[in-house]
Amino acid sequence: MEYKLLNNGIKIPVLGFGTARMQGEECYKSVSEALECGYRLIDTAQMYENHKDIARALQASQIPREELFVMSKISHNFNFLQTKEQIYRILEELSLEYLDLLLIHEPYSNSLEIYEAMQEAYESKLVKSLGVSNFNEKFLFKFMQKVAIKPVLNQCETHLLYQQKSLRIMLLKHDIFLQSWSPFIANQNGILKHPLLNDLAKKYSKTPAQIILNFFYRLGILLIPKSSNLQRMKENLEIFDFGLEDGDLQKLKNLDTGKSFFGWYE
Numbered sequence: 058m059e060y061k062l063l064n065n066g067i068k069i070p071v072l073g074f075g076t077a078r079m080q081g082e083e084c085y086k087s088v089s090e091a092l093e094c095g096y097r098l099i100d101t102a103q104m105y106e107n108h109k110d111i112a113r114a115l116q117a118s119q120i121p122r123e124e125l126f127v128m129s130k131i132s133h134n135f136n137f138l139q140t141k142e143q144i145y146r147i148l149e150e151l152s153l154e155y156l157d158l159l160l161i162h163e164p165y166s167n168s169l170e171i172y173e174a175m176q177e178a179y180e181s182k183l184v185k186s187l188g189v190s191n192f193n194e195k196f197l198f199k200f201m202q203k204v205a206i207k208p209v210l211n212q213c214e215t216h217l218l219y220q221q222k223s224l225r226i227m228l229l230k231h232d233i234f235l236q237s238w239s240p241f242i243a244n245q246n247g248i249l250k251h252p253l254l255n256d257l258a259k260k261y262s263k264t265p266a267q268i269i270l271n272f273f274y275r276l277g278i279l280l281i282p283k284s285s286n287l288q289r290m291k292e293n294l295e296i297f298d299f300g301l302e303d304g305d306l307q308k309l310k311n312l313d314t315g316k317s318f319f320g321w322y323e
Protein backbone atom coordinates (compact mmCIF):
# COMPACT_ATOMS: atom_id res chain seq x y z
CA MET A 58 0.00 0.00 0.00
CA GLU A 59 1.20 3.52 -0.75
CA TYR A 60 0.88 6.27 1.85
CA LYS A 61 0.80 10.09 1.83
CA LEU A 62 1.73 12.44 4.63
CA LEU A 63 -1.12 14.62 5.92
CA ASN A 64 -0.45 18.25 6.92
CA ASN A 65 -0.16 17.16 10.58
CA GLY A 66 2.55 14.57 9.84
CA ILE A 67 0.24 11.52 10.07
CA LYS A 68 0.48 8.86 7.34
CA ILE A 69 -2.66 7.95 5.37
CA PRO A 70 -3.11 5.07 2.91
CA VAL A 71 -3.65 6.46 -0.58
CA LEU A 72 -6.44 3.96 -1.17
CA GLY A 73 -8.99 2.82 1.39
CA PHE A 74 -12.25 0.94 1.59
CA GLY A 75 -15.65 2.67 1.41
CA THR A 76 -18.55 1.20 3.38
CA ALA A 77 -21.61 3.30 2.45
CA ARG A 78 -24.85 1.30 2.16
CA MET A 79 -23.17 -1.74 3.79
CA GLN A 80 -24.60 -3.13 7.02
CA GLY A 81 -24.87 -6.27 9.12
CA GLU A 82 -23.31 -9.49 7.85
CA GLU A 83 -22.60 -8.01 4.41
CA CYS A 84 -20.56 -5.26 6.05
CA TYR A 85 -18.76 -7.63 8.43
CA LYS A 86 -17.89 -10.00 5.56
CA SER A 87 -16.82 -7.27 3.13
CA VAL A 88 -14.66 -5.38 5.64
CA SER A 89 -13.09 -8.67 6.78
CA GLU A 90 -12.26 -9.59 3.18
CA ALA A 91 -11.00 -6.09 2.45
CA LEU A 92 -8.62 -6.24 5.43
CA GLU A 93 -7.46 -9.69 4.40
CA CYS A 94 -6.64 -8.60 0.87
CA GLY A 95 -4.64 -5.59 2.03
CA TYR A 96 -6.89 -2.57 2.68
CA ARG A 97 -5.85 -0.73 5.82
CA LEU A 98 -8.07 2.36 5.67
CA ILE A 99 -11.77 1.91 6.44
CA ASP A 100 -14.12 4.83 5.77
CA THR A 101 -17.42 4.96 7.61
CA ALA A 102 -19.89 7.52 9.02
CA GLN A 103 -22.61 7.76 11.63
CA MET A 104 -25.04 7.87 8.72
CA TYR A 105 -23.97 4.41 7.47
CA GLU A 106 -25.05 2.76 10.75
CA ASN A 107 -22.36 0.10 10.45
CA HIS A 108 -19.81 1.00 13.16
CA LYS A 109 -20.53 -2.15 15.15
CA ASP A 110 -20.23 -4.41 12.10
CA ILE A 111 -16.89 -2.77 11.27
CA ALA A 112 -15.74 -3.20 14.88
CA ARG A 113 -16.34 -6.95 14.65
CA ALA A 114 -14.35 -7.17 11.42
CA LEU A 115 -11.46 -5.11 12.83
CA GLN A 116 -11.27 -7.30 15.93
CA ALA A 117 -11.51 -10.56 13.99
CA SER A 118 -8.70 -9.47 11.66
CA GLN A 119 -6.18 -9.27 14.53
CA ILE A 120 -4.32 -6.59 12.57
CA PRO A 121 -2.36 -4.41 15.03
CA ARG A 122 -4.19 -1.14 15.73
CA GLU A 123 -1.26 1.00 14.55
CA GLU A 124 -1.46 -0.58 11.08
CA LEU A 125 -5.11 0.42 10.67
CA PHE A 126 -6.53 3.79 9.63
CA VAL A 127 -10.16 4.12 10.70
CA MET A 128 -12.12 7.22 9.76
CA SER A 129 -15.69 8.21 10.50
CA LYS A 130 -17.92 11.27 10.22
CA ILE A 131 -20.22 13.32 12.41
CA SER A 132 -23.40 13.08 10.36
CA HIS A 133 -25.88 15.44 12.06
CA ASN A 134 -26.12 19.12 12.93
CA PHE A 135 -25.12 18.57 16.59
CA ASN A 136 -24.13 21.31 19.04
CA PHE A 137 -20.80 21.34 20.94
CA LEU A 138 -21.85 19.09 23.83
CA GLN A 139 -23.77 16.68 21.65
CA THR A 140 -20.73 16.33 19.37
CA LYS A 141 -18.52 15.54 22.37
CA GLU A 142 -20.95 12.80 23.37
CA GLN A 143 -21.16 11.52 19.82
CA ILE A 144 -17.38 11.18 19.55
CA TYR A 145 -17.41 8.88 22.60
CA ARG A 146 -20.33 7.01 21.06
CA ILE A 147 -18.48 6.48 17.77
CA LEU A 148 -15.41 5.21 19.64
CA GLU A 149 -17.56 2.86 21.70
CA GLU A 150 -19.41 1.54 18.64
CA LEU A 151 -16.13 0.95 16.83
CA SER A 152 -14.52 -0.48 20.01
CA LEU A 153 -11.54 1.82 19.49
CA GLU A 154 -9.53 4.00 21.85
CA TYR A 155 -8.90 6.55 19.14
CA LEU A 156 -9.99 7.39 15.60
CA ASP A 157 -7.38 8.07 12.94
CA LEU A 158 -9.54 10.71 11.31
CA LEU A 159 -12.89 12.32 12.04
CA LEU A 160 -14.79 14.42 9.48
CA ILE A 161 -17.82 16.68 9.50
CA HIS A 162 -20.04 14.89 6.99
CA GLU A 163 -21.56 18.00 5.37
CA PRO A 164 -21.39 21.76 5.79
CA TYR A 165 -23.93 21.97 8.65
CA SER A 166 -25.01 25.30 10.13
CA ASN A 167 -23.30 24.21 13.40
CA SER A 168 -20.06 23.19 11.66
CA LEU A 169 -17.91 25.50 13.80
CA GLU A 170 -19.36 24.17 17.06
CA ILE A 171 -18.99 20.60 15.84
CA TYR A 172 -15.38 21.27 14.90
CA GLU A 173 -14.66 22.90 18.25
CA ALA A 174 -15.67 19.66 19.96
CA MET A 175 -13.58 17.73 17.44
CA GLN A 176 -10.58 19.96 18.23
CA GLU A 177 -11.02 19.16 21.91
CA ALA A 178 -11.06 15.44 21.09
CA TYR A 179 -7.90 15.97 19.04
CA GLU A 180 -6.17 17.66 21.99
CA SER A 181 -7.24 14.72 24.20
CA LYS A 182 -5.81 12.28 21.61
CA LEU A 183 -9.19 10.63 20.99
CA VAL A 184 -8.82 11.60 17.34
CA LYS A 185 -5.51 11.79 15.48
CA SER A 186 -6.61 14.01 12.57
CA LEU A 187 -9.54 16.26 11.71
CA GLY A 188 -11.18 16.84 8.37
CA VAL A 189 -14.32 17.84 6.50
CA SER A 190 -16.52 16.45 3.76
CA ASN A 191 -18.60 18.03 1.03
CA PHE A 192 -17.27 21.53 1.82
CA ASN A 193 -17.18 23.71 -1.29
CA GLU A 194 -14.44 26.33 -1.71
CA LYS A 195 -16.47 29.23 -0.35
CA PHE A 196 -17.63 27.39 2.77
CA LEU A 197 -14.20 25.90 3.41
CA PHE A 198 -12.47 29.25 3.02
CA LYS A 199 -14.69 30.94 5.63
CA PHE A 200 -14.47 27.90 7.90
CA MET A 201 -10.67 27.85 7.85
CA GLN A 202 -10.48 31.47 8.94
CA LYS A 203 -12.25 30.54 12.17
CA VAL A 204 -10.71 27.23 13.22
CA ALA A 205 -7.44 26.64 15.08
CA ILE A 206 -6.56 23.25 13.56
CA LYS A 207 -6.38 23.00 9.81
CA PRO A 208 -8.41 20.10 8.32
CA VAL A 209 -6.17 17.43 6.76
CA LEU A 210 -8.57 16.52 3.98
CA ASN A 211 -11.90 17.24 2.34
CA GLN A 212 -13.84 14.18 1.19
CA CYS A 213 -15.97 15.14 -1.83
CA GLU A 214 -17.80 13.70 -4.79
CA THR A 215 -15.02 13.21 -7.35
CA HIS A 216 -15.19 11.09 -10.50
CA LEU A 217 -14.52 11.42 -14.21
CA LEU A 218 -17.61 13.57 -14.82
CA TYR A 219 -16.87 15.84 -11.83
CA GLN A 220 -13.14 16.22 -11.34
CA GLN A 221 -13.25 19.12 -8.84
CA LYS A 222 -10.65 21.18 -10.71
CA SER A 223 -11.01 24.49 -8.88
CA LEU A 224 -11.50 22.90 -5.44
CA ARG A 225 -8.29 20.92 -6.05
CA ILE A 226 -6.33 24.09 -6.75
CA MET A 227 -7.54 25.63 -3.50
CA LEU A 228 -6.84 22.50 -1.45
CA LEU A 229 -3.34 22.18 -2.89
CA LYS A 230 -2.60 25.76 -1.90
CA HIS A 231 -3.56 24.97 1.71
CA ASP A 232 -1.89 21.53 1.88
CA ILE A 233 -5.23 19.75 2.30
CA PHE A 234 -5.91 16.49 0.45
CA LEU A 235 -8.96 15.82 -1.65
CA GLN A 236 -10.37 12.36 -0.98
CA SER A 237 -12.75 11.16 -3.68
CA TRP A 238 -16.11 9.66 -2.86
CA SER A 239 -17.94 7.63 -5.52
CA PRO A 240 -15.00 7.32 -7.94
CA PHE A 241 -17.23 4.98 -10.03
CA ILE A 242 -20.28 7.27 -9.63
CA ALA A 243 -21.61 4.48 -7.38
CA ASN A 244 -22.11 2.41 -10.56
CA GLN A 245 -25.15 4.53 -11.39
CA ASN A 246 -24.47 5.87 -14.89
CA GLY A 247 -22.51 3.19 -16.72
CA ILE A 248 -19.21 5.13 -16.56
CA LEU A 249 -17.30 1.83 -16.32
CA LYS A 250 -18.60 0.99 -19.83
CA HIS A 251 -17.43 4.26 -21.38
CA PRO A 252 -15.70 3.55 -24.76
CA LEU A 253 -12.60 5.56 -23.76
CA LEU A 254 -12.19 3.47 -20.60
CA ASN A 255 -12.60 0.27 -22.60
CA ASP A 256 -9.91 1.41 -25.06
CA LEU A 257 -7.51 2.38 -22.27
CA ALA A 258 -8.23 -0.83 -20.36
CA LYS A 259 -7.18 -2.82 -23.46
CA LYS A 260 -4.12 -0.64 -24.07
CA TYR A 261 -2.77 -1.00 -20.50
CA SER A 262 -4.08 -4.55 -19.87
CA LYS A 263 -6.08 -3.24 -16.91
CA THR A 264 -9.81 -2.89 -16.18
CA PRO A 265 -11.87 0.31 -16.61
CA ALA A 266 -12.09 0.59 -12.79
CA GLN A 267 -8.29 0.41 -12.50
CA ILE A 268 -7.89 3.09 -15.19
CA ILE A 269 -10.18 5.42 -13.19
CA LEU A 270 -8.39 4.80 -9.89
CA ASN A 271 -4.93 5.19 -11.46
CA PHE A 272 -6.05 8.46 -13.06
CA PHE A 273 -7.08 9.97 -9.72
CA TYR A 274 -4.00 8.55 -8.01
CA ARG A 275 -1.88 10.35 -10.60
CA LEU A 276 -3.74 13.59 -9.81
CA GLY A 277 -2.79 13.19 -6.12
CA ILE A 278 -6.33 12.40 -4.99
CA LEU A 279 -6.98 9.92 -2.17
CA LEU A 280 -9.44 7.11 -2.92
CA ILE A 281 -12.05 5.03 -1.06
CA PRO A 282 -13.84 2.81 -3.61
CA LYS A 283 -16.51 0.46 -2.26
CA SER A 284 -17.06 -3.13 -3.31
CA SER A 285 -18.83 -6.09 -1.74
CA ASN A 286 -17.12 -8.48 -4.14
CA LEU A 287 -13.72 -9.97 -3.25
CA GLN A 288 -12.51 -10.09 -6.86
CA ARG A 289 -13.37 -6.41 -7.42
CA MET A 290 -11.86 -5.42 -4.05
CA LYS A 291 -8.56 -6.96 -5.17
CA GLU A 292 -8.87 -5.38 -8.61
CA ASN A 293 -9.31 -1.94 -7.05
CA LEU A 294 -6.09 -2.38 -5.06
CA GLU A 295 -3.94 -3.28 -8.06
CA ILE A 296 -3.50 0.18 -9.50
CA PHE A 297 0.04 1.15 -8.54
CA ASP A 298 1.98 -0.89 -11.10
CA PHE A 299 1.33 1.16 -14.22
CA GLY A 300 1.25 4.77 -15.39
CA LEU A 301 -1.12 6.39 -17.86
CA GLU A 302 0.61 8.35 -20.62
CA ASP A 303 0.14 12.12 -20.59
CA GLY A 304 -2.07 12.01 -23.72
CA ASP A 305 -4.37 9.48 -22.06
CA LEU A 306 -4.50 11.52 -18.85
CA GLN A 307 -5.64 14.46 -20.98
CA LYS A 308 -8.35 12.40 -22.70
CA LEU A 309 -9.70 11.41 -19.27
CA LYS A 310 -9.51 15.02 -18.06
CA ASN A 311 -11.65 15.99 -21.07
CA LEU A 312 -14.57 13.92 -19.71
CA ASP A 313 -15.03 16.43 -16.87
CA THR A 314 -18.42 18.19 -17.07
CA GLY A 315 -17.66 20.36 -14.03
CA LYS A 316 -21.06 19.37 -12.61
CA SER A 317 -22.05 17.23 -9.67
CA PHE A 318 -23.81 13.99 -10.69
CA PHE A 319 -25.49 13.67 -7.27
CA GLY A 320 -26.59 17.29 -7.01
CA TRP A 321 -24.14 18.50 -4.37
CA TYR A 322 -22.71 22.01 -4.03
CA GLU A 323 -25.25 23.73 -6.27
Ligand SMILES: NC(=O)c1ccc[n+]([C@@H]2O[C@H](COP(=O)([O-])OP(=O)(O)OC[C@H]3O[C@@H](n4cnc5c(N)ncnc54)[C@H](OP(=O)(O)O)[C@@H]3O)[C@@H](O)[C@H]2O)c1
Nearest residue numbers: 075076077238239240241242243244266282283284285289
Ligand atom coordinates in the same frame (compact mmCIF):
# COMPACT_ATOMS: atom_id res chain seq x y z
N1 LIG B 1 -18.74 11.90 2.34
C1 LIG B 1 -19.82 11.59 1.65
O1 LIG B 1 -20.81 12.34 1.63
C2 LIG B 1 -19.84 10.31 0.88
C3 LIG B 1 -20.86 10.09 -0.07
C4 LIG B 1 -20.84 8.89 -0.78
C5 LIG B 1 -19.84 7.95 -0.55
N2 LIG B 1 -18.88 8.18 0.40
C6 LIG B 1 -17.78 7.19 0.68
O2 LIG B 1 -17.16 6.86 -0.56
C7 LIG B 1 -17.20 5.45 -0.75
C8 LIG B 1 -17.25 5.10 -2.23
O3 LIG B 1 -18.38 5.64 -2.87
P1 LIG B 1 -19.68 4.77 -3.28
O4 LIG B 1 -19.76 3.58 -2.41
O5 LIG B 1 -20.84 5.71 -3.30
O6 LIG B 1 -19.45 4.35 -4.77
P2 LIG B 1 -18.25 3.86 -5.71
O7 LIG B 1 -17.07 3.41 -4.94
O8 LIG B 1 -18.10 4.89 -6.78
O9 LIG B 1 -18.93 2.64 -6.44
C9 LIG B 1 -19.35 1.48 -5.79
C10 LIG B 1 -20.09 0.64 -6.84
O10 LIG B 1 -19.17 0.25 -7.87
C11 LIG B 1 -19.12 -1.17 -7.95
N3 LIG B 1 -17.70 -1.54 -8.15
C12 LIG B 1 -16.69 -1.42 -7.25
N4 LIG B 1 -15.53 -1.81 -7.79
C13 LIG B 1 -15.81 -2.18 -9.06
C14 LIG B 1 -15.01 -2.69 -10.11
N5 LIG B 1 -13.70 -2.89 -9.98
N6 LIG B 1 -15.62 -2.99 -11.30
C15 LIG B 1 -16.96 -2.80 -11.45
N7 LIG B 1 -17.76 -2.30 -10.49
C16 LIG B 1 -17.19 -2.00 -9.29
C17 LIG B 1 -19.67 -1.70 -6.66
O11 LIG B 1 -20.32 -2.92 -6.86
P3 LIG B 1 -19.91 -4.25 -5.99
O12 LIG B 1 -20.03 -3.86 -4.55
O13 LIG B 1 -20.89 -5.26 -6.44
O14 LIG B 1 -18.48 -4.57 -6.40
C18 LIG B 1 -20.69 -0.62 -6.27
O15 LIG B 1 -21.91 -0.84 -6.95
C19 LIG B 1 -18.47 5.05 0.03
O16 LIG B 1 -18.58 3.67 0.25
C20 LIG B 1 -18.30 5.89 1.27
O17 LIG B 1 -17.35 5.31 2.14
C21 LIG B 1 -18.86 9.36 1.11
